[in-house]
Each structure stands twice: as structure tokens, then as C-alpha cells.
Amino acid sequence: MCDILFLVASYGTGHIKVALALQSAILTLNPGLNTKIVDFIELIDPYLNEISQWVFMMILKYYPSLWGRFFKKTENISIDSFRHNFLNVLGSEKLVDLLEREKPRVIVCTYPIQVGVLSRLKRLNIIDIPVVSVVTDIAVHSFWLHPYVDLYIVANEMAKEILISKGVPPYKVADTGIPIEPKFAEPFDREKAFDIFGLRKDLPVVSAMMGGYGLESKLMEVAEVLMDIDLPFQGVIVTGRNEKLKKILSEKIRGKDHIKVFGYVEYNIELLGISNVLITKAGAVTISEALAMETPMILYGVIPGHEEENAQFLLRNNSALIAYNPSELREKIELLLTDDKIIEMIKDSARRIKKPDSATEGAKLILNLLKSR
Numbered sequence: 001m002c003d004i005l006f007l008v009a010s011y012g013t014g015h016i017k018v019a020l021a022l023q024s025a026i027l028t029l030n031p032g033l034n035t036k037i038v039d040f041i042e043l044i045d046p047y048l049n050e051i052s053q054w055v056f057m058m059i060l061k062y063y064p065s066l067w068g069r070f071f072k073k074t075e076n077i078s079i080d081s082f083r084h085n086f087l088n089v090l091g092s093e094k095l096v097d098l099l100e101r102e103k104p105r106v107i108v109c110t111y112p113i114q115v116g117v118l119s120r121l122k123r124l125n126i127i128d129i130p131v132v133s134v135v136t137d138i139a140v141h142s143f144w145l146h147p148y149v150d151l152y153i154v155a156n157e158m159a160k161e162i163l164i165s166k167g168v169p170p171y172k173v174a175d176t177g178i179p180i181e182p183k184f185a186e187p188f189d190r191e192k193a194f195d196i197f198g199l200r201k202d203l204p205v206v207s208a209m210m211g212g213y214g215l216e217s218k219l220m221e222v223a224e225v226l227m228d229i230d231l232p233f234q235g236v237i238v239t240g241r242n243e244k245l246k247k248i249l250s251e252k253i254r255g256k257d258h259i260k261v262f263g264y265v266e267y268n269i270e271l272l273g274i275s276n277v278l279i280t281k282a283g284a285v286t287i288s289e290a291l292a293m294e295t296p297m298i299l300y301g302v303i304p305g306h307e308e309e310n311a312q313f314l315l316r317n318n319s320a321l322i323a324y325n326p327s328e329l330r331e332k333i334e335l336l337l338t339d340d341k342i343i344e345m346i347k348d349s350a351r352r353i354k355k356p357d358s359a360t361e362g363a364k365l366i367l368n369l370l371k372s373r
Contacts, residue, residue: 002036003370005104007118009041009111010049011056013240014285018110018136021179025363028182033370036102040114043098044091060303061215068304077142087143088116099127105373106366108132112143119146130369134362135159136178137284139309151369153179153362155284156353158313176362177355178284183269184292185356193270198260199234204276204337207236209265209286210301216245218301222279223249225330227256231337235259236271269293276343277336279329282307287314292356296346298323298332319349 006019041049130150138155160175208222226235239246272293297320314320323329
């Protein structure tokens with residue numbers, strides 16, 4: 001049994017990171033609660049989970065424009081559409097079995113499919129449990145919208161206004177920000193951070209974190225650009241859990257002692273805190289973390305669809321630069337390493353729109369729902 005059940009999905013790490021951030025904040029505020037995180041697609045069928053992740057990765061790697069077209073085509077479809085109705089029955093029986101076993105008092109979703117399934121179960125009076133939909137992108141796709149959601153947690157006021165314009169009552173929408181680890185709101189040890197990564201304190205740091213899902217070629221391009229820049233700096237390339245890519249890149253930069261390659265990094269806060277430049281695609285969690293640390297970003301390898309919307313938000317607010325090819329990437333890196341006015345403009349924007357307390361503020365709202373039960 002649990003008080004709060006988190007339903008996530010493993011299409012990228014962002015949905016899980018958001019759940020972990022909220023879980024951490026909730027347990028800090030109320031340590032006595034019992035919480036549980038369950039991968040919804042894994043619950044339905046482990047094989048389905050594995051094959052669907054592989055298909056998604058292949059689409060993003062070889063046919064990213066296809067994903068972009070699908071995203072745009074379904075962005076504003078009706079909740080009564082065939083697609084919605086098909087997805088809303090997915091895994092219903094197994095989910096009901098889980099809910100009967102765990103008996104959660106609140107359910108928090110960080111992926112849209114399970115939101116629709118739960119909304120249908122509530123409509124049919126099969127369950128009567130508050131549902132929180134945590135939108136893990138800056139844009140709000142139609143797949144997140146369902147009538148029996150009790151609370152939406154969204155990135156910003158723009159996202160809130162979009163939901164309200166689509167008929168969601170204002171009291172159901174909180175623009176507390178995409179939840180990131182509560183530690184992002186706390187001071188960090190800057191001196192220790194340089195030591196963790198073996199970096200000098202007298203040179204600027206250019207970091208690259210591109211996430212997974214078939215973006216190996218983009219990180220290779222980043223490495224080649226960094227190797228070719230003559231300005232004084234030190235580079236950090238993060239490959240995540242892709243050990244094969246880490247090995248390839250480590251070989252590639254051999255002899256370039258000012259560039260380091262790391263695999264999975266637990267010290268995101270420290271790395272973002274000491275980075276003068278972050279090269280990243282426009283994943284919502286990473287950009288929210290970078291904004292919290294006021295780290296100037298260059299967007300590169302942006303995935304069509306949801307990440308394009310995230311990127312446009314940053315560009316409209318002068319919170320990042322964007323590059324579409326290696327030549328532009330080099331130009332933007334050199335600009336941020338030499339132009340203090342551009343850096344200050346980006347940092348000023350980050351100060352204005354960042355939400356480092358997003359997990360704690362979201363946790364408070366979830367706990368309020370819990371008290372009402």
C-alpha cells in the first residue's frame with residue numbers, strides 16, 4: 001500500500017527524473033508518507049516496454065521529422081478522437097489490479113498515456129482517486145488533456161493559459177514549473193565541483209549533455225567542434241549510460257587533454273554550476289535545470305515536435321542560442337566564450353524565468369490533495 005503512486009514511462013529519462021524530484025520534495029516535507037514509482041508501460045507488458053522504446057529510438061535516430069509530423073498532427077485533436085479512445089483503454093485491467101493492491105490516495109502521472117487511462121476509469125466510476133498530471137514539456141500536447149484530472153502542474157504561465165483556453169478550470173492548473181531536484185534551489189560547493197570533474201578553476205568550461213535516443217552522431221559533431229576551437233577553455237562531454245559512445249569519444253579526443261569524456265554523471269548540479277556554456281538538445285528537464293543554475297545554453301540536435309516548442313520558448317525569452325550545424329555551433333561557442341554582454345543577457349533572462357523551487361511547490365500542492373482525502 002502507498003499514499004502517493006507515481007506512474008512514469010521510460011521514453012527518455014526526463015519523466016522519471018521529474019517523478020524522483022517530486023518524490024524527494026514530498027518526503028522532505030512529510031517523511032512519514034509511503035510513495036511508490038511504477039513504470040506504466042512496463043506494468044502493461046515488459047516486452048511492449050522494451051520494443052516501444054526501441055522503435056521510438058529508431059524513429060528519433062533515423063526519421064526525426066516523422067515524429068515531428070506526428071506531434072504536430074495530433075497536437076490539438078479532440079479528446080473524443082479514435083487515438084484518444086484507443087490509448088485510454090491501454091492496460092486498464094492491470095492498472096486497476098495495481099490500484100487495488102496499492103490503494104494510493106493520490107496518483108501522480110509524468111507521462112500522458114496513463115493520464116487518459118485514469119481519466120476514463122474515473123469517468124466510469126471504477127476508481128475515485130485524485131489524479132495529478134505533471135506536464136513534462138513546456139508545450140501542452142492534447143494527449144495531456146483529460147476531463148477527470150484534478151490538478152495539472154505545468155512549466156509556466158503560458159502553458160497555464162493554453163490549458164485554460166482549452167476549457168480547463170483555472171483552479172486546476174498550477175504553473176509552478178517542471179519539477180527538478182530540490183537541490184537546485186540550494187547553494188553548491190563550487191570549489192569541490194571543479195575537483196569532482198578534474199577541471200581547472202582558471203579556464204571556462206564548455207559542457208555537452210545531449211541525452212540518449214540516437215543522438216550519438218550529434219555528440220560526435222560536438223566533439224569535433226570542441227577539438228577544433230583555438231580559444232582557451234576546457235570541455236566536458238557526457239554520454240550518459242552509453243558506454244560504447246563513451247569509449248569511441250575517448251579514443252577520438254586522445255591527445256586533447258583539455259577535453260574530458262564522462263559516462264553517467266550523478267553531479268548534474270555541480271557540472272551545470274561550473275559550466276560557462278552548456279550544449280544540449282531542448283529536453284525540458286535539462287533546460288529547466290540549466291535555467292535554475294543560470295547556465296548559458298546552446299541548443300543543438302533539437303528533436304522535432306515537443307523539443308522544438310521548448311526551444312522556441314527559450315529563444316523568445318533570450319534564454320539560449322541555437323545552432324543547426326557544426327559551423328554554427330562553433331560560432332556560437334566562440335561567441336559565448338568571448339562576449340560578456342551576450343552571456344549577461346542570457347543569465348538575466350534565466351533569473352527572470354527560472355523555477356528552482358518547482359519540485360517543492362509542486363509537492364505542496366500534491367500534499368494538499370492528499371489532505372483532502
